[in-house]
Amino acid sequence: MNKKYKLIFPYLLLLPVLLFIFGIFIFGIVNIFLQSFGYFPAVGLKLFSLRYYKEILKDPNFFYSLKFSLYISFISSLLSVILGVLLAYLFLSTYLNDKAKFYNIYKISVIVPHTIAAFLVFTIFSQSGFLSRIFFRLGFINNMVEFYPMTFDTKGIGVILAYVWKGAPFITLITYDILKKLSDTYSKVALNLGANNFQVFWYILFPLVLPTISLGFIILFTFSFGAYEIPYLLGPSKPKALPVLAYIYYKSVNLKDRPYSMVINVFIILFSLVLAFLYILLNKIIKKHGIDR
Amino acid sequence: MSNIKIFNVYKYYNGRAVLKNINLDINEGELVVLLGPSGSGKTTLINGIAGIISFENGEVYFNKDLMNNVPIEKRNAALVDQNLLLFPHMTVYSNIAFGLKMRRLDKQIIDKKVKLLIDLMELSGLEKKYPYQLSGGQAQRVAIARALAIEPKVLLLDEPLSKLDKNLRRNMQEFIKELQKKLNITTIMVTHDLEEAFIVADKIALLIDGEIKQYDTPANIYEKPVSKEVAEFFGCSNYIYGKVENGKFISDVGVFDVNVSNCQYATYMFRPEQIILGEKQKNSLKACIIKRQYLGDRVNYIIDINGNKLVCSSNNKNLNIGDIVYISLDFDKAICFFE
Numbered sequence: 364m365n366k367k368y369k370l371i372f373p374y375l376l377l378l379p380v381l382l383f384i385f386g387i388f389i390f391g392i393v394n395i396f397l398q399s400f401g402y403f404p405a406v407g408l409k410l411f412s413l414r415y416y417k418e419i420l421k422d423p424n425f426f427y428s429l430k431f432s433l434y435i436s437f438i439s440s441l442l443s444v445i446l447g448v449l450l451a452y453l454f455l456s457t458y459l460n461d462k463a464k465f466y467n468i469y470k471i472s473v474i475v476p477h478t479i480a481a482f483l484v485f486t487i488f489s490q491s492g493f494l495s496r497i498f499f500r501l502g503f504i505n506n507m508v509e510f511y512p513m514t515f516d517t518k519g520i521g522v523i524l525a526y527v528w529k530g531a532p533f534i535t536l537i538t539y540d541i542l543k544k545l546s547d548t549y550s551k552v553a554l555n556l557g558a559n560n561f562q563v564f565w566y567i568l569f570p571l572v573l574p575t576i577s578l579g580f581i582i583l584f585t586f587s588f589g590a591y592e593i594p595y596l597l598g599p600s601k602p603k604a605l606p607v608l609a610y611i612y613y614k615s616v617n618l619k620d621r622p623y624s625m626v627i628n629v630f631i632i633l634f635s636l637v638l639a640f641l642y643i644l645l646n647k648i649i650k651k652h653g654i655d656r
Numbered sequence: 657m658s659n660i661k662i663f664n665v666y667k668y669y670n671g672r673a674v675l676k677n678i679n680l681d682i683n684e685g686e687l688v689v690l691l692g693p694s695g696s697g698k699t700t701l702i703n704g705i706a707g708i709i710s711f712e713n714g715e716v717y718f719n720k721d722l723m724n725n726v727p728i729e730k731r732n733a734a735l736v737d738q739n740l741l742l743f744p745h746m747t748v749y750s751n752i753a754f755g756l757k758m759r760r761l762d763k764q765i766i767d768k769k770v771k772l773l774i775d776l777m778e779l780s781g782l783e784k785k786y787p788y789q790l791s792g793g794q795a796q797r798v799a800i801a802r803a804l805a806i807e808p809k810v811l812l813l814d815e816p817l818s819k820l821d822k823n824l825r826r827n828m829q830e831f832i833k834e835l836q837k838k839l840n841i842t843t844i845m846v847t848h849d850l851e852e853a854f855i856v857a858d859k860i861a862l863l864i865d866g867e868i869k870q871y872d873t874p875a876n877i878y879e880k881p882v883s884k885e886v887a888e889f890f891g892c893s894n895y896i897y898g899k900v901e902n903g904k905f906i907s908d909v910g911v912f913d914v915n916v917s918n919c920q921y922a923t924y925m926f927r928p929e930q931i932i933l934g935e936k937q938k939n940s941l942k943a944c945i946i947k948r949q950y951l952g953d954r955v956n957y958i959i960d961i962n963g964n965k966l967v968c969s970s971n972n973k974n975l976n977i978g979d980i981v982y983i984s985l986d987f988d989k990a991i992c993f994f995e
């Protein structure tokens with residue numbers, strides 16, 4: 364084999380997979396953009412125009428949805444991060460009896476699909492759900508409908524609950540090992556130099572896990588901002604989350620509504636790109652300061 | 657500044673004793689080197705003194721104060737870890753200032769102290785650098801400066817120089833020794849490098865298998881080891897086995913006049929440099945060179961006397977395998993073990 368051939372050989376081997384992955388990806392993206400500009404020959408739309416962008420940007424529903432999506436993603440990611448880190452910190456302090464590895468079950472919720480999470484939240488927190496029934500039986504409420512609405516509600520409590528149930532353990536998963544390592548090393552050094560426990564947390568642990576937490580936050584935020592299943596299953600009918608809005612336009616019997624769906628998708632993509640850029644930036648900071656080492 | 661007393665310390669991991677009956681008495685301002693092979697328990701002992709781990713048994717005193725139940729942050733025993741562990745998100749300046757900041761001292765006072773240390777440790781110009789931008793030697797000095805900043809009662813250095821190349825190591829050894837004397841700070845330094853131990857130590861504590869085998873001055877520990885184990889740790893030695901009868905040591909190598917009482921089994925130990933190669937004279941022994949190891953500044957010759965192999969080190973580099981030489985053994989300076 365000559366040298367050049369040797370160099371491309373691995374890529375040749377990967378080619379089928381790469382074609383498959385990038386083919387679908389690029390085909391999808393290109394299609395989204397084309398259709399968002401009104402180019403959809405299959406239904407007779409052949410003219411490029413900014414019409415759909417203009418209309419979407421004039422539609423107040425779009426902004427309600429945008430606001431609602433931002434709100435849900437932000438609150439659920441923030442709560443996940445706070446709870447997740449607290450959980451990791453808790454595991455750390457009980458680490459002493461490290462034979463009790465039972466707490467590893469928290470990882471289950473990371474594997475469980477989002478639709479299952481939605482189902483769980485529904486069975487427990489809806490007005491016909493488990494909690495409502497208990498409250499009713501105990502006589503706290505006279506009628507199950509009096510139970511505070513936590514699903515299909517305009518505050519999006521059910522949606523947030525489902526995301527937090529999935530998100531917090533994910534944060535625990537990515538921060539626990541780092542926290543463990545930090546507390547065996549840098550925390551000890553800080554204590555040795557006379558810092559108290561609060562100072563250790565504030566000056567050492569927190570700043571050193573912050574980049575990792577932020578990465579986790581960005582991942583959760585981006586996902587929940589772009590995913591439609593949980594708000595579709597648990598969210599209110601008004602305002603709808605942005606991906607749900609896109610989905611509804613997409614499913615519309617009038618195929619000429621398709622470009623509206625694609626415009627919304629473009630906005631979601633652009634937003635995700637910004638977040639991806641932030642992610643890369645943060646990763647660089649972590650690498651530079653050798654915190655992950 | 658403070659003296660350190662360690663009394664009857666034991667430490668177990670998984671039922672195995674990692675430290676056994678450790679007793680040490682360190683005077684104020686002394687630099688004691690904790691020397692021992694890898695896994696002998698050096699880090700465990702020094703971490704226990706700092707309070708990072710606790711001992712199952714025994715007591716640690718700084719001056720007259722029992723430290724056993726004093727938490728790490730109150731011990732004032734600054735530890736420089738084997739891995740330095742400079743805070744990666746802080747500059748050199750903030751790293752050094754850390755301990756003082758935690759004590760909520762006045763900003764101006766902190767600034768003054770940190771600047772002093774930066775001068776002392778020859779770190780000027782690096783104040784704003786982050787740890788990843790430092791060379792190994794610079795990082796080492798920052799770690800020491802950070803420890804010194806809190807004016808600890810006790811300075812604990814766990815192989816602080818292990819990651820440096822030989823030249824930088826020599827410089828830092830001198831530097832640490834001078835600094836330690838200048839500040840008169842009681843110091844325990846861990847190493848497994850013999851030469852380093854001899855250069856910096858006031859006293860050496862030799863730790864093997866979790867036990868202190870000898871605690872003495874460098875000269876004594878080398879020249880008057882209390883056991884073969886200790887002797888062997890300090891390098892290649894020659895043993896001559898035999899018995900003592902009426903002031904004569906009778907062995908395969910020969911019969912020698914000695915100054916000890918009768919004994920059935922006696923072993924005399926000679927360091928390679930204690931076997932002198934020279935001209936034929938009254939008490940010299942005839943030997944044949946069977947191997948030669950060139951070491952730069954000297955040569956190790958392995959010689960054969962009546963079937964006994966001995967190693968001798970000489971700066972006469974002109975001898976070759978097969979040469980006949982004459983050696984003299986000074987039994988008054990040799991170390992004798994009785995069994």
Ligand SMILES: Nc1ncnc2c1ncn2[C@@H]1O[C@H](COP(=O)(O)OP(=O)(O)OP(=O)(O)O)[C@@H](O)[C@H]1O
Nearest residue numbers: 669670674692693694695696697698699700701848
């Ligand atoms: N946390 C721990 N759990 C179990 N065993 C341990 C632990 N820490 C140390 N040991 C054991 O204790 C012994 C002494 O370890 P220690 O780190 O004190 O050695 P050391 O003399 O510092 O070695 P080195 O020169 O390699 O640094 C080793 O056998 C090690 O395996």
Ligand SMILES: [Mg+2]
Nearest residue numbers: 698699700738
């Ligand atoms: Mg060690």
